[in-house]
Amino acid sequence: MTSSTDSLARELGCIACGATYAPGYRLECDACGGLLELRYDLDTLRARGPALLTGAGFWRYAPVLPIADPAHRVSLGEGATPLLECPRLARHLGVRRLLVKFEGSNPTGTVKDRTSATAVAAALQFGFGATSVVSTGNAGSSIAAYSARAGLRSFVFAYERASAPKLLHMSATASDLILYKGVYDDLIGLWDRLVEERLFFDCGATRNPYKHEGKKTLAYEIAEQTGWRTPDVVVAPVAVGEVFVATARGFREMQAAGWIPAAPRMVAAQAARANPVVRAFRSGAALAPVKIGYTVAEGLAAGDPGRKGEWVLRLLREGKGLAGDAEDDEILEAQRTLARTEGVWAGPTGVATLAVLAKLLAAGALDPAQTIAVIVTETGLKTEAALPSRAGTAFDEASLRRLVVERLRTA
Ligand SMILES: [Zn+2]
Missing domain, CATH: 3.40.50.1100 (Rossmann fold)
Incomplete structure (x- = not known):
């Protein structure tokens, strides 16, 4: 019988031409270059029902995720959001x-922690020593944090105009934070070639079915x-x-x-x-x-x-x-x-x-x-925006009481 911690991932299917592959390191269809999706053992899902899910948090859903070995399932407590x-x-x-x-x-x-968990787990599963992402901020700090948690190098290429809170977060967590000038689309073309050479694991959003x-x-x-x-x-x-x-x-x-x-x-x-x-x-x-x-x-x-x-x-x-x-x-x-x-x-x-x-x-x-x-998808705490006025007021007891009483009278 399937243990509740087993992954039920059975194949990668091409959404364009229908070709199928055994689950393994593959970013797109060999036959047509189309995007791949993971497919699972639906018979077991049907037979066992939701009772198949055990434990708490994100990896509670391990049966419908593509990470076979529990030792690869990296976590910082993601998921189980309200x-x-x-x-x-x-x-x-x-x-x-x-x-x-x-x-x-x-x-x-941010929601990106869900994909960082499976991306970094997949990097471990396929034996990579480094991850990488090109990011405006949220993806960069998330991939960096999960890579650190898994003991992997992380090459985070961040836009030079990323917000200050995001930049701080990335510089704290990434092993290698590199700021780039210019257009994302140009850099991503060069970066993709390094993915093809397997210098790092693709933690981008465009094609990796595991992430x-x-x-x-x-x-x-x-x-x-x-x-x-x-x-x-x-x-x-x-x-x-x-x-x-x-x-x-x-x-x-x-x-x-x-x-x-x-x-x-x-x-x-x-x-x-x-x-x-x-x-x-x-x-x-x-x-x-x-x-x-x-x-x-x-x-x-x-x-x-x-x-x-x-x-x-x-x-x-x-x-x-x-x-x-x-x-x-x-x-x-x-x-x-x-x-x-x-x-x-x-x-x-x-x-x-x-x-x-x-x-x-x-x-x-x-x-x-x-x-x-x-x-x-995200907290407001990492946003950079104009602050409200910082002008303060000095109070004595009477003026403090008057302010609160007057405010309470207004709707
Ligand atoms: Zn195909």
């Missing part, structure tokens, strides 16, 4: 039931936290598409295994200044790169999501999904609203989903009687 009932925010938006999956409570403050897989646990956690009565709608962000694709795949996997009756309708959220997937979805055309401007949602600044973006579009079209985008001022408004109504302080990249949901509800594009879950 799925918060948000009644005040629901009233504010005019929706019956709203759930926020808050990923800011992960060890480095990608960690974010699937988002879907499993949401299903478990709702007692296997999944929300009607799940709103996920799209930059390159990793969170969206992995979450959608997780729900489909559970549906195929009979763990949930239906997969939720997926909504893809982008920043209006970096919205190639939304444009293609609206026009019905193929995905085309867009020239992007600066957006406060720095983690969503991808103008050319490539093949993974095409995968997002395919999942949206197959699953009757929906896509929307939000302007920077709308994203910052959503950030303040979430903080004031529910006490959750998230970064702009994280709340873009909420801003998009507010717009879709206002436009009548979603049924407000449904249960809607929103994935909020």
